[in-house]
Amino acid sequence: MDKVRLQREAAFIRSSLLDQGYLDEQFIQLEELQDNDNPNFVEEVVTLFYTDSARLIYNIDQALLSNPTDFTKLDDYMHQFKGSCSSIGAKKVKNECNGFGEYCEAQNYDGCFRTFQQIKQEYINLKKKLETYFQPSYDHIYAYYLISPYDLMR
Amino acid sequence: MDNNGCLPCTRREGFPAGLRVLVVDDDPTWLKILEKMLKKCSYQVTTCCLATEALKKLRERKDAFDIVISDVNMPDMNGFKLLEHVGLEMDLPVIMMSVDGETSRVMKGVQHGACDYLLKPIRMKELRNIWQHVLRKRIHEGREFESLEGFDFEGIHHLMRNGQDQCCDDVSLFALEDCISSTRKRKDADNKHDEREFGDSSSTKKARVVWSVDLHQKFVQAVNQIGFDKVGPKKILDLMNVPWLTRENVASHLQKYRLYLSRLQKQRDQKKCSSSGIKNPDLNPKDPGSSSIKNSMNKQQNVVSIDGFRCPNNGLVQLHESDFTVSELNKTEQRRALATNNIIPDPNMTKVSQIVLNQTFSPLNSEGNIEVFDCTIPTQYTWNQVPKRKLQDDPKSQSIASMVSSPSAASSIASSAVDNIIPVQSKSLMVNDQSSVTSNPGLKTQEFDASLIPELEFYQQNLLWGGEAAFSPLEEDLNFFLLQSECYNDMNFGMHNIDTSDYYYDPGLIADVPNHLLYDSADYSVVDQSLFIA
Numbered sequence: 001m002d003k004v005r006l007q008r009e010a011a012f013i014r015s016s017l018l019d020q021g022y023l024d025e026q027f028i029q030l031e032e033l034q035d036n037d038n039p040n041f042v043e044e045v046v047t048l049f050y051t052d053s054a055r056l057i058y059n060i061d062q063a064l065l066s067n068p069t070d071f072t073k074l075d076d077y078m079h080q081f082k083g084s085c086s087s088i089g090a091k092k093v094k095n096e097c098n099g100f101g102e103y104c105e106a107q108n109y110d111g112c113f114r115t116f117q118q119i120k121q122e123y124i125n126l127k128k129k130l131e132t133y134f135q136p137s138y139d140h141i142y143a144y145y146l147i148s149p150y151d152l153m154r
Numbered sequence: 155m156d157n158n159g160c161l162p163c164t165r166r167e168g169f170p171a172g173l174r175v176l177v178v179d180d181d182p183t184w185l186k187i188l189e190k191m192l193k194k195c196s197y198q199v200t201t202c203c204l205a206t207e208a209l210k211k212l213r214e215r216k217d218a219f220d221i222v223i224s225d226v227n228m229p230d231m232n233g234f235k236l237l238e239h240v241g242l243e244m245d246l247p248v249i250m251m252s253v254d255g256e257t258s259r260v261m262k263g264v265q266h267g268a269c270d271y272l273l274k275p276i277r278m279k280e281l282r283n284i285w286q287h288v289l290r291k292r293i294h295e296g297r298e299f300e301s302l303e304g305f306d307f308e309g310i311h312h313l314m315r316n317g318q319d320q321c322c323d324d325v326s327l328f329a330l331e332d333c334i335s336s337t338r339k340r341k342d343a344d345n346k347h348d349e350r351e352f353g354d355s356s357s358t359k360k361a362r363v364v365w366s367v368d369l370h371q372k373f374v375q376a377v378n379q380i381g382f383d384k385v386g387p388k389k390i391l392d393l394m395n396v397p398w399l400t401r402e403n404v405a406s407h408l409q410k411y412r413l414y415l416s417r418l419q420k421q422r423d424q425k426k427c428s429s430s431g432i433k434n435p436d437l438n439p440k441d442p443g444s445s446s447i448k449n450s451m452n453k454q455q456n457v458v459s460i461d462g463f464r465c466p467n468n469g470l471v472q473l474h475e476s477d478f479t480v481s482e483l484n485k486t487e488q489r490r491a492l493a494t495n496n497i498i499p500d501p502n503m504t505k506v507s508q509i510v511l512n513q514t515f516s517p518l519n520s521e522g523n524i525e526v527f528d529c530t531i532p533t534q535y536t537w538n539q540v541p542k543r544k545l546q547d548d549p550k551s552q553s554i555a556s557m558v559s560s561p562s563a564a565s566s567i568a569s570s571a572v573d574n575i576i577p578v579q580s581k582s583l584m585v586n587d588q589s590s591v592t593s594n595p596g597l598k599t600q601e602f603d604a605s606l607i608p609e610l611e612f613y614q615q616n617l618l619w620g621g622e623a624a625f626s627p628l629e630e631d632l633n634f635f636l637l638q639s640e641c642y643n644d645m646n647f648g649m650h651n652i653d654t655s656d657y658y659y660d661p662g663l664i665a666d667v668p669n670h671l672l673y674d675s676a677d678y679s680v681v682d683q684s685l686f687i688a
Contacts, residue, residue, distance in 0.1 A: 026275040030187065032278075048183045079254065080227065086253050
């Protein structure tokens with residue numbers, strides 16, 4: 001019973017993620033790739049994404065800390081990060097990256113910095129939601145609802 | 155599974171299953187996704203996260219992969235660079251990927267030779283179709299191989315000229331069709347056979363370039379821009395700015411081009427200079443002049459290899475190697491002749507010195523009359539005249555048009571080319587002239603050359619090298635011109651023969667002579683030499 005319920009919750013989370021624009025069709029593509037050969041393909045990919053992108057986020061953070069700011073480097077890192085986000089279909093995160101790119105081009109440090117904080121926030125949000133999806137547990141679901149009760153109601 | 159790359163009839167049903175794909179991307183997430191996607195397409199996938207590693211894998215076994223998919227942004231190497239390397243070394247189709255879909259980037263990718271440019275996130279269906287690129291390339295290669303041999307210069311130039319004003323596209327298409335149709339006929343015969351050998355042939359064939367009308371147009375423009383005196387594969391390559399084109403491609407094409415030009419010129423001259431008892435194409439081996447010329451051609455050939463440009467069989471231009479045999483014979487003659495004419499039979503002198511020496515003959519007539527030349531080459535007179543007439547004719551832009559089958563075209567080209575060269579060359583020529591020992595006929599030649607700079611330059615650089623070797627009046631002139639340039643070359647190479655050095659070697663003078671002349675001529679010397687031997 002619990003299991004079924006958890007599964008239902010997971011499905012619900014997935015739908016809402018898609019509906020609310022956290023994830024896009026790429027995520028569905030990943031799901032379609034999942035088969036008997038790779039029964040946990042999507043989860044593996046997402047895990048890989050979060051592991052690798054952590055490195056990219058670190059790079060950007062460091063670049064933002066360095067003085068003087070190397071906007072070319074920042075743009076480069078962001079480009080990599082954006083590419084990575086597109087791999088799992090992290091739509092919202094990716095959209096925030098566009099804003100960052102514009103500030104980079106304008107060499108607007110403040111804009112870059114602020115946008116990046118937003119990016120990180122979205123990034124973490126998505127991570128938590130996906131964790132819930134892959135490992136549905138009461139804790140996770142609870143956490144999910146806690147994080148975004150508002151989302152739930154939308 | 156046998157070679158998945160080929161399209162053997164037996165595996166027709168299976169194709170494109172088993173296509174061997176190499177995926178290069180620094181993003182491990184994408185690497186994993188692409189691997190899965192490609193596997194779902196029944197392709198054989200190898201992944202790489204570093205461009206350098208990918209290149210290594212490709213180089214290890216040139217026929218291990220059918221297609222390469224690479225990201226544009228990679229830490230160790232620019233994706234475009236990898237693209238170039240793969241295109242040049244392995245001639246595999248390469249697909250670029252990026253999250254950035256900006257037109258300029260996509261254009262850059264295509265310009266660098268990418269078969270396709272995919273935007274991330276990549277869909278499965280996009281990957282399913284990549285086999286088409288492989289197939290297309292194979293077919294293309296088959297055609298290239300043949301079309302190269304039979305590059306229709308006349309036709310293309312004609313079309314280019316006609317279509318230059320407008321509808322160049324149509325012209326280009328037509329020209330290409332022309333090219334391809336002619337090769338297709340040849341190909342039809344081996345159609346079935348070819349298909350089976352696609353895989354093998356693609357791995358054994360070198361990178362082939364299809365010289366489309368547009369490409370050739372670029373080539374000619376580059377050549378004209380550089381100036382015939384300075385023309386060389388590397389310069390042309392740089393000017394053309396076609397990233398996937400190699401220096402070798404350009405060099406071999408240049409050879410053919412020169413061949414063509416000289417042929418045109420020859421036709422033109424033959425029409426005009428009926429006088430001047432020009433020697434018959436079949437040089438009398440005993441004739442010092444001819445032998446020297448032939449020898450020089452041989453030498454040129456040698457020189458070419460020195461340069462590292464392995465002409466003989468780059469697959470594009472098949473020179474008549476047998477033509478050189480005569481030169482071998484003449485070598486002894488040559489030595490004698492050289493001695494007589496103060497020509498140094500130094501092998502290193504090869505082409506130029508030989509030719510020059512042989513050609514010099516009579517005292518240099520600064521008037522630039524042909525009389526300066528040995529009576530064996532009375533043609534020179536005519537030769538010089540002819541080009542002069544055309545010297546002022548066509549502007550550079552018409553050089554292409556002039557390349558049209560009419561012989562006059564050649565001189566037009568020459569003139570335009572010459573125009574560019576004259577200033578530079580005259581100087582060097584004159585200098586040489588002064589420095590050269592008067593008694594040495596070879597030197598005289600140089601003086602003579604000075605007056606004939608325009609023609610000389612042109613023919614030296616272009617026609618001569620690629621021109622026909624036959625001892626027609628034209629050829630003699632060509633040879634003479636060859637000598638001229640050869641002289642410079644020799645000087646640069648360093649005169650081994652003391653005699654020669656007395657005459658020719660003058661560091662100061664040489665400085666004026668662009669060094670690239672040496673290397674450039676070397677590039678196509680092998681091929682060119684055959685031209686001298688009718």
